[in-house]
Amino acid sequence: MGVPAVFFWVPLFGLVIAILMIVVAVETANSTLYIVSSYGISKKQVRPIFHAEAIPLNKIANITITQGIWGRLFHFGTLYINSSSLTYNPLILTGVKKPQTLRRLIVAAKQTTQQTN
DSSP: OOOOTHHHHHHHHHHHHHHHHHHHHHHHHHTEEEEEOSSEEEEEEOSSSOEEEEEEGGGEEEEEEEOOHHHHHHTEEEEEEEESSTTSOOEEEEEEESHHHHHHHHHHHHHHHHHHO
16 A cells, blocks of 8 residues: 555645745844834834834833743843834833844933923
């Protein structure tokens, strides 16, 4: 008796799906740009369509960092930036390298902006 063809196609199909998921994840990561400026924080996504979100520094209420086990080992995480105003949606910055450093940078920029005003 021969091996049914299903035993060949199912693992191959799973491999193709896994490769497609990796390609989509890498493409999404490479098409997202995070900008911290004296105005505020912006998130710009180029592909598949252009999409931009921003929160001015004076409207930032709090910044939360989440990191899983892999994030702690390889120093990356997700920043949740909430606004004190209902006008601005929360920003979610994913896959940020050294998120604690970015959080400190944002807090310092916010304090500098408050001192100049």
